[in-house]
Amino acid sequence: MATTRQQQDRNKWDERYRQQDFAYGKAPNHFFASCLEQLAPGSILMPADGEGRNGVYAATRGWKVHSFDLSSEGQAKALQLAAEKGVSIAYQVSDGTDLGWDEASFDAIGAIYAHVAPEQIPAFYRRLDRYLKPGGTFIFEAFGKAHLQWKALDPRVGGPDDIEMLFSEDDMQTLFNRYEIIHCREEVVLLEEGLYHRGKGSVLRFAARKPL
Numbered sequence: 245m246a247t248t249r250q251q252q253d254r255n256k257w258d259e260r261y262r263q264q265d266f267a268y269g270k271a272p273n274h275f276f277a278s279c280l281e282q283l284a285p286g287s288i289l290m291p292a293d294g295e296g297r298n299g300v301y302a303a304t305r306g307w308k309v310h311s312f313d314l315s316s317e318g319q320a321k322a323l324q325l326a327a328e329k330g331v332s333i334a335y336q337v338s339d340g341t342d343l344g345w346d347e348a349s350f351d352a353i354g355a356i357y358a359h360v361a362p363e364q365i366p367a368f369y370r371r372l373d374r375y376l377k378p379g380g381t382f383i384f385e386a387f388g389k390a391h392l393q394w395k396a397l398d399p400r401v402g403g404p405d406d407i408e409m410l411f412s413e414d415d416m417q418t419l420f421n422r423y424e425i426i427h428c429r430e431e432v433v434l435l436e437e438g439l440y441h442r443g444k445g446s447v448l449r450f451a452a453r454k455p456l
Contacts, residue, residue: 261317269438272301286351292358296322303331362408388430423452
């Protein structure tokens with residue numbers, strides 16, 4: 245049974261994704277797309293995939309895509325986008341606790357703005373780690389610890405208001421302390437992603453390889 249917070253989150257995202265426009269656009273996240281260019285296609289898990297801009301992009305690049313998100317409205321938009329692009333993706337409406345896959349099922353994971361409640365962060369990313377094959381690649385982008393000052397200057401850039409939901413380089417090195425880190429940096433970027441990521445913000449970009 246969903247908790248009160250989960251239901252509130254689901255309602256929030258359903259409302260956002262119910263509108264006709266794609267909230268974060270149809271184009272993939274730049275960092276995610278650049279990382280995929282370095283990898284041979286295989287199976288990829290896309291947590292918190294929203295309206296599917298990143299999962300659908302991966303499918304157009306030959307990946308077998310499994311996405312999940314809290315929002316059934318996001319699922320509908322993602323399947324719509326996949327049909328527009330002539331590809332297919334598997335998409336579950338889930339918070340990630342009941343996905344039903346075996347361990348080591350995926351060659352890559354793309355966690356793009358997969359912000360969860362602070363108390364859920366360690367368990368959420370441990371679960372994702374279990375689904376990644378040894379030698380697989382974890383790709384991540386989310387708002388960094390320095391982001392709140394940028395959001396105060398221009399709220400259109402979006403992102404959580406709770407600093408405990410934001411990420412630092414140390415956070416990522418702790419969460420993925422066994423991994424071979426390829427890239428880990430908090431940096432200021434200009435976001436132009438749909439209606440809700442517009443303007444300068446501080447993001448944490450991370451890519452790492454799971455040990456064999």
